[in-house]
Amino acid sequence: xxxxxxxxxxxxxxxxxxxxxxxxxxxxxxxxxxxxxxxxxxxxxxxxxxxxxxxxxxxxxxxxxxxxxxxxxxxxxxxxxxxxxxxxxxxxxxxxxxxxxxxxxxxxxxxxxxxxxxxxxxxxxxxxxxxxxxxxxxxxxxxxxxxxxxxxxxxxxxxxxxxxxxxxxxxxxxxxxxxxxxxxxxxxxxxxxxxxxxxxxxxxxxxxxxxxxxxxxxxxxxxxxxxxxxxxxxxxxxxxxxxxxxxxxxxxxxxxxxxxxxxxxxxxxxxxxxxxxxxxxxxxxxxxxxxxxxxxxxxxxxxxxxxxxxxxxxxxxxxxxxxx
Amino acid sequence: xxxxxxxxxxxxxxxxxxxxxxxxxxxxxxxxxxxxxxxxxxxxxxxxxxxxxxxxxxxxxxxxxxxxxxxxxxxxxxxxxxxxxxxxxxxxxxxxxxxxxxxxxxxxxxxxxxxxxxxxxxxxxxxxxxxxxxxxxxxxxxxxxxxxxxxxxxxxxxxxxxxxxxxxxxxxxxxxxxxxxxxxxxxxxxxxxxxxxxxxxxxxxxxxxxxxxxxxxxxxxxxxxxxxxxxxxxxxxxxxxxxxxxxxxx
Numbered sequence: 001x002x003x004x005x006x007x008x009x010x011x012x013x014x015x016x017x018x019x020x021x022x023x024x025x026x027x028x029x030x031x032x033x034x035x036x037x038x039x040x041x042x043x044x045x046x047x048x049x050x051x052x053x054x055x056x057x058x059x060x061x062x063x064x065x066x067x068x069x070x071x072x073x074x075x076x077x078x079x080x081x082x083x084x085x086x087x088x089x090x091x092x093x094x095x096x097x098x099x100x101x102x103x104x105x106x107x108x109x110x111x112x113x114x115x116x117x118x119x120x121x122x123x124x125x126x127x128x129x130x131x132x133x134x135x136x137x138x139x140x141x142x143x144x145x146x147x148x149x150x151x152x153x154x155x156x157x158x159x160x161x162x163x164x165x166x167x168x169x170x171x172x173x174x175x176x177x178x179x180x181x182x183x184x185x186x187x188x189x190x191x192x193x194x195x196x197x198x199x200x201x202x203x204x205x206x207x208x209x210x211x212x213x214x215x216x217x218x219x220x221x222x223x224x225x226x227x228x229x230x231x232x233x234x235x236x237x238x239x240x241x242x243x244x245x246x247x248x249x250x251x252x253x254x255x256x257x258x259x260x261x262x263x264x265x266x267x268x269x270x271x272x273x274x275x276x277x278x279x280x281x282x283x284x285x286x287x288x289x290x291x292x293x294x295x296x297x298x299x300x301x302x303x304x305x306x307x308x309x310x311x312x313x314x315x316x317x318x319x320x321x322x323x324x
Numbered sequence: 325x326x327x328x329x330x331x332x333x334x335x336x337x338x339x340x341x342x343x344x345x346x347x348x349x350x351x352x353x354x355x356x357x358x359x360x361x362x363x364x365x366x367x368x369x370x371x372x373x374x375x376x377x378x379x380x381x382x383x384x385x386x387x388x389x390x391x392x393x394x395x396x397x398x399x400x401x402x403x404x405x406x407x408x409x410x411x412x413x414x415x416x417x418x419x420x421x422x423x424x425x426x427x428x429x430x431x432x433x434x435x436x437x438x439x440x441x442x443x444x445x446x447x448x449x450x451x452x453x454x455x456x457x458x459x460x461x462x463x464x465x466x467x468x469x470x471x472x473x474x475x476x477x478x479x480x481x482x483x484x485x486x487x488x489x490x491x492x493x494x495x496x497x498x499x500x501x502x503x504x505x506x507x508x509x510x511x512x513x514x515x516x517x518x519x520x521x522x523x524x525x526x527x528x529x530x531x532x533x534x535x536x537x538x539x540x541x542x543x544x545x546x547x548x549x550x551x552x553x554x555x556x557x558x559x560x561x562x563x564x565x566x567x568x569x570x571x572x573x574x
Contacts, residue, residue: 013572013574043574044574047572047573047574050414050417051413051414051417052410052413052414052572052573052574053572053573053574054570054572067417068417068418070417073414073415073417074414074415077414079414081407081410082407082410085406085407085408085410085411086406086408087335087339087402087406087408088406089339089340089341090335090338090339091338094334094338095411097334097338098331098334098335098338099331099411099415101327101330101331101334102327102328102330102331102412102415102416103415104327142411
């Protein structure tokens with residue numbers, strides 16, 4: 001049984017079909033990124049999962065049951081929704097204590113959760129004085145209060161500074177890897193989740209567009225092998241003889257299609273050519289995402305240009321091509 | 325269920341608003357008490373040596389009704405305004421339990437406001453009677469009834485606030501409508517159209533107090549007033565449940 005299961009979920013608000021026949025699952029110990037542009041239906045899906053929104057048809061289940069049927073929901077599912085959902089006049093600790101009281105958890109869980117998200121020193125402060133980043137951490141603390149094994153987070157990186165985002169990435173991985181949690185995290189900014197997630201579900205205009213592992217999705221965007229070096233032109237004949245298509249977007253650079261990097265490396269060895277660069281280029285998730293969701297990409301995909309990412313160092317975005 | 329009521333009370337008492345409202349409520353009571361103490365025995369105001377005068381004096385305990393109403397309103401509209409309703413329903417996805425807990429919490433908070441008003445009424449009223457040379461033996465069954473009515477009315481108005489807040493969800497709108505009703509419309513109807521006014525919550529509360537109507541119109545008997553108040557509470561509770569349980573929280 002999957003920790004989270006969404007089956008043919010459909011929900012309309014008036015004439016607007018917010019979510020249209022969406023299905024996916026999230027297993028324990030994995031992080032799934034739920035991605036889509038603003039207004040794609042991510043929040044509606046997550047709120048259906050949490051019993052806050054009643055779907056028109058289909059099912060949204062946690063541990064095989066509807067959220068409303070859970071006996072002690074906070075101990076099974078933790079959720080982070082809006083960053084602003086706190087009464088400004090109440091202190092961080094009191095916010096959590098109200099939840100502890102209602103859920104029948106010991107009061108000490110309030111301070112433990114605050115400590116876990118790095119807010120121990122701010123427990124007695126009113127939320128009115130909190131920055132957006134602190135509110136996000138407090139929201140995360142509310143999700144952790146019952147030590148749940150399922151976490152559902154809606155745009156948790158909003159308002160976090162770069163250090164906060166990095167912390168969040170590590171924290172989500174910790175929850176999945178060390179605690180065995182199933183984590184479902186939505187975002188409209190791919191860079192936030194790209195390094196964190198195992199699986200990706202992409203949604204646009206209420207419809208599910210793609211589901212798969214991160215590797216599956218990015219391998220769709222295989223865009224050849226890029227090889228650079230002063231005398232790299234000498235490889236051309238040998239590569240073409242091996243059946244590859246070769247183009248030269250600029251001097252000292254070849255783009256090789258239809259041959260694996262090993263073939264190119266072998267050719268360089270045979271020819272005795274010094275290489276300064278040899279990478280398999282693949283689209284990063286950002287480009288795949290923009291293409292799939294029908295958003296206009298910021299640069300034409302052909303001509304060796306655009307935003308491509310080297311396989312060996314996925315975090316580094318290559319911009320030296322034709323992006324100019 | 326008890327822990328849900330405790331959580332709702334915690335929500336009320338972990339913000340400063342409740343103390344502000346209590347201070348305003350007691351302030352209104354204090355003004356009424358002092359004014360009646362000074363004016364009693366003068367033109368049109370029964371003396372503190374008469375049962376009517378004593379009853380009127382102690383009925384000031386409930387003059388801050390509207391602030392109890394506001395606290396009831398805030399208990400639900402604050403949840404919508406600050407989106408804490410999300411947390412509330414995540415902890416307790418069975419929403420009728422949340423509504424039930426809020427109703428009980430409102431009754432408790434209203435009772436608290438009523439008791440505070442009564443304490444103040446005694447603190448000011450007893451010395452005032454002594455100064456005026458009135459006998460404390462006048463504090464009898466009438467005053468007990470006034471006190472019971474005050475507590476009932478405070479609890480009811482807090483629940484009324486919750487119901488109106490559930491219906492409107494917008495904090496400002498609910499408070500404006502509520503104050504407009506309590507201070508203007510209802511007062512006008514009770515005073516000018518007593519045949520209608522006596523059936524309103526305010527008229528029913530007055531019936532329980534047993535205070536004489538300013539224009540001489542009759543109120544319901546006390547028991548009928550009490551029954552009517554309970555009926556209103558049930559009606560408001562239903563409004564609060566129906567408007568809260570099915571709604572999508574987006």
